[in-house]
Amino acid sequence: MSATARLSPWRVSIAVVILLATAVAGVLGVRMYEARASQEPAPHWFAGYVDVTATPSYAFEEGSADAAGHVPDVVLSFIVADKDGTCTPSWGTHYGLDEAGQELDLDRRIQRLREQDAGVVVSFGGAINQELATVCESPEELAEAYLQVIERYDLDTIDLDIEGSALEDPKSNALRAEALASLQADRRVVGKPLAVWLTLPVIPSGLTADGREVVMGMLDSGTDLAGVNLMTMNYGEARDSRSMFDASAAAMRSTHRQLGIMYEQAGIPLGDSALWGKLGATPMIGQNDVLDEVFQLNDAKRFNEFAVENGIGRMSMWSLNRDATCGSNYPDTTRVSDACSGVDQGEEHFAEVLSQDYSGHAAEAADASTEPDPAAAAPQEDDPETSPYPIWTEEASYLEGTKIVWHRNVYEAKWWTRGELPDNPVLEAWDTPWELVGPVLPGETPAPVFTVEKGTYPEWKGSASYEKGDRVLSEGTPYEAKWWTEGESPDASVADPDNSPWVPLTADEVKEDAG
Numbered sequence: 001m002s003a004t005a006r007l008s009p010w011r012v013s014i015a016v017v018i019l020l021a022t023a024v025a026g027v028l029g030v031r032m033y034e035a036r037a038s039q040e041p042a043p044h045w046f047a048g049y050v051d052v053t054a055t056p057s058y059a060f061e062e063g064s065a066d067a068a069g070h071v072p073d074v075v076l077s078f079i080v081a082d083k084d085g086t087c088t089p090s091w092g093t094h095y096g097l098d099e100a101g102q103e104l105d106l107d108r109r110i111q112r113l114r115e116q117d118a119g120v121v122v123s124f125g126g127a128i129n130q131e132l133a134t135v136c137e138s139p140e141e142l143a144e145a146y147l148q149v150i151e152r153y154d155l156d157t158i159d160l161d162i163e164g165s166a167l168e169d170p171k172s173n174a175l176r177a178e179a180l181a182s183l184q185a186d187r188r189v190v191g192k193p194l195a196v197w198l199t200l201p202v203i204p205s206g207l208t209a210d211g212r213e214v215v216m217g218m219l220d221s222g223t224d225l226a227g228v229n230l231m232t233m234n235y236g237e238a239r240d241s242r243s244m245f246d247a248s249a250a251a252m253r254s255t256h257r258q259l260g261i262m263y264e265q266a267g268i269p270l271g272d273s274a275l276w277g278k279l280g281a282t283p284m285i286g287q288n289d290v291l292d293e294v295f296q297l298n299d300a301k302r303f304n305e306f307a308v309e310n311g312i313g314r315m316s317m318w319s320l321n322r323d324a325t326c327g328s329n330y331p332d333t334t335r336v337s338d339a340c341s342g343v344d345q346g347e348e349h350f351a352e353v354l355s356q357d358y359s360g361h362a363a364e365a366a367d368a369s370t371e372p373d374p375a376a377a378a379p380q381e382d383d384p385e386t387s388p389y390p391i392w393t394e395e396a397s398y399l400e401g402t403k404i405v406w407h408r409n410v411y412e413a414k415w416w417t418r419g420e421l422p423d424n425p426v427l428e429a430w431d432t433p434w435e436l437v438g439p440v441l442p443g444e445t446p447a448p449v450f451t452v453e454k455g456t457y458p459e460w461k462g463s464a465s466y467e468k469g470d471r472v473l474s475e476g477t478p479y480e481a482k483w484w485t486e487g488e489s490p491d492a493s494v495a496d497p498d499n500s501p502w503v504p505l506t507a508d509e510v511k512e513d514a515g
Contacts, residue, residue, distance in 0.1 A: 001049065001077065001126055001161055001199070001231065001282070001318050043360025044313055047073035047121055048320040048351050049282070052106065053092040054338045058321040061109035063116045064351065070359050071118040072351070075159055075316060076110075078126035079149055087136035089149050093129050097152050110153060119361045122149055123199065125161035133176035134166055142179040143186075150187075150194065156366035159229065161199040167210045177214075177221035184223055193367040195226035197280065197314070202230040203238035204247050205429055206254030212262065212427060219266040224370055227313055229280030230255055232303075234290050244283070245299040249306050252281060254429060256310075257436070260376075261425040268370060269377035273311055278370075280314030281307060285322055285350040286341025291334060296343060300353040308357045313365075315358050323350050379423075380408040388444045390494060394419050397498040403437065410437040416498065451476035452510055462487050471505065471513075478505040 050060045063071040082090040091100045100106040110120050124146070125131040136142035150158065160180075166172055180196055187194040198218065200211040207215070207228075218225055232248035239247045256275055263270045270278070283295050283303060307315055317323075319338070326333050326340035333342040341350065382391045387405040397418040398404065404411055404422065411422040417433035426432045452473070460472040460479070465486040472479055472490065479490040485501035493500035 001163070043364040044277075044311070044315075044358050045073060045360040045362050045364070046315045046351075046355035046358035047075045047119075047362060048317045048323070049075045049077050049123065051319050051321050051338060052076050052100070052104065053094045054321050056339060057104070060320060061112040063113060063118055065116070066352070066355070068359070071113075071116045072355055072358070073119040073121060073362050074113065074320065075121045075123050077123040078129070078161060079122060079124045079132070080126065080129035081132055081135045085130055085135050087132060087141050087145050089132065089145050097148065107153070119157070119363045120153060120155070121157045121159050121362050122153060122155055123159035123161050124149075125163070125166060125199075127164050131162065131166040131172065133172040133179070134169060136175065139175055139178040139182060142175055143183040146179065146183055156193065157195040157197065157226065157362040159197045159199055162214055163201050163231070167201070167214065170213070173214050173217050177217040177223060180218070181221040181223040195362065195366040195368075196223060197226050197229050199229040199231060199280075199282065202232060202251045202255060203235055204242065204250035204254065205238070206251065206258045206427075212258065215259075215262055216266070219262065219268075225278070226365065226368070227278040227280050228255070228259065229282055229314060229316060232281050233284035233288050233295070233318070234293065236290055239293065243299065244293060244295045245302045245306075248281065248283060248299070248303055252279060252306070252310070252312065255279065257429075258427050261427055264377075264425060268372045269374075270370070271373045271376040274373060276311040277313040279312050280316060281312055282316040282318055283354075284318045286343040287333060287336050289336055294343060297345060297348055297350065297353060300350050304354050304356050315354050317350055317354055320351060382406065382408060384446065386444055387440060388447050392422055396496050399497055402497070405440060408440045410440060411435060412437050418498075449477055450504070450507060452478050456510065460490055462489070478510055479503065480505055
């Protein structure tokens with residue numbers, strides 16, 4: 001995402017670790033992870049982004065209470081290096097912190113919002129200007145720059161929007177991770193915990209390689225990530241023919257899988273619900289920067305339902321400044337505006353739609369620590385009696401479309417495969433022959449085997465030889481010979497369909513014979 005006084009493009013997400021609060025604050029060596037039991041599920045919260053330097057100015061301080069009187073948080077963006085490119089925080093290079101207080105009344109407006117029981121998150125980075133980690137020369141200097149902003153606005157939650165050239169810069173990513181780990185540890189020691197969110201680009205297949213490196217770098221540094229917020233927008237060719245909702249839902253599912261692998265590799269196994277809670281989503285409402293990508297109100301409604309159903313921890317949007325129908329003096333709505341959405345919203349607002357059932361605040365989860373889930377680390381045992389499909393075995397070969405069960409999940413083969421684990425922890429979906437379909441459901445039993453009446457075909461005999469095309473029955477199941485065979489049981493085709501001389505018949509094929 002970008003914050004500027006003019007235009008605001010975006011792109012798109014995570015991980016978690018636990019810091020031993022009693023560790024020496026300044027040491028960044030090996031860090032131990034402390035499991036902290038959570039009495040209640042983490043709150044789910046909505047906070048729309050506000051482009052602080054955009055004109056006309058957006059009055060975020062006025063709040064917008066729902067029917068229950070809840071005023072949501074806001075994410076103020078973006079803090080970057082100053083216009084001289086030094087390690088000095090500024091709002092979009094246009095205002096220093098003092099200048100923003102004087103010329104924008106920013107401190108006063110923040111206080112006014114807080115008086116309505118809403119919270120403020122500040123976002124560092126964005127698509128344009130220089131993210132502080134790209135200009136600061138040491139972790140200590142960078143941590144001090146972050147601390148100036150945190151103390152100025154009394155923050156308990158910050159957002160790091162890493163995209164563009166900053167995303168591809170290993171040096172600044174390492175510097176940022178080290179600085180945040182140290183800063184977070186220092187804040188915990190003095191009783192002022194700091195929640196750290198990453199905001200990263202995403203496509204339907206998940207985080208990019210650069211994005212994953214940022215997440216893993218944070219985990220390796222000892223930073224306890226609150227979560228990864230995905231920029232569900234601007235997919236380009238990766239969207240293919242999907243709707244904006246379908247592309248966004250696919251991006252969330254893919255990243256959920258990737259995040260689980262990254263946490264497991266970091267030695268912090270997490271269950272499905274915990275992983276969903278560590279994900280955030282930020283669509284660009286209305287007209288996106290990509291010409292044919294338009295996120296409509298209907299996409300927003302479906303996305304909110306998807307997020308609530310899966311327990312996604314955070315919902316945001318780019319941006320509150322844009323949450324209005326364009327006026328008649330802005331005729332070309334395919335050109336992105338930073339003051340309107342480019343779609344006809346009628347009386348509706350994207351913020352109201354996306355925030356449905358998100359009644360928490362970021363501050364409520366700011367002191368939470370990530371707890372490894374022992375159950376997630378132990379694979380579940382499969383039981384043939386409660387599995388709808390055969391249980392995967394290393395020796396069997398599987399044709400495209402074959403479904404199996406492994407560790408209480410159903411998988412489908414994307415192409416011929418043998419010996420490749422269905423839950424092999426690969427970060428790219430195209431690197432595995434298996435597609436996860438979903439969990440084995442309570443009460444499921446093996447899928448019924450197709451059988452026919454006795455006498456429909458001759459019974460298979462081990463002493464007989466069969467030519468290609470011959471049809472037989474074995475335990476009531478009809479089979480057809482693929483080539484000449486003798487003494488090879490048709491039942492073996494279930495475990496090794498590729499090498500078996502027998503293939504089971506379908507109901508349609510049997511019906512043709514009967515006809």
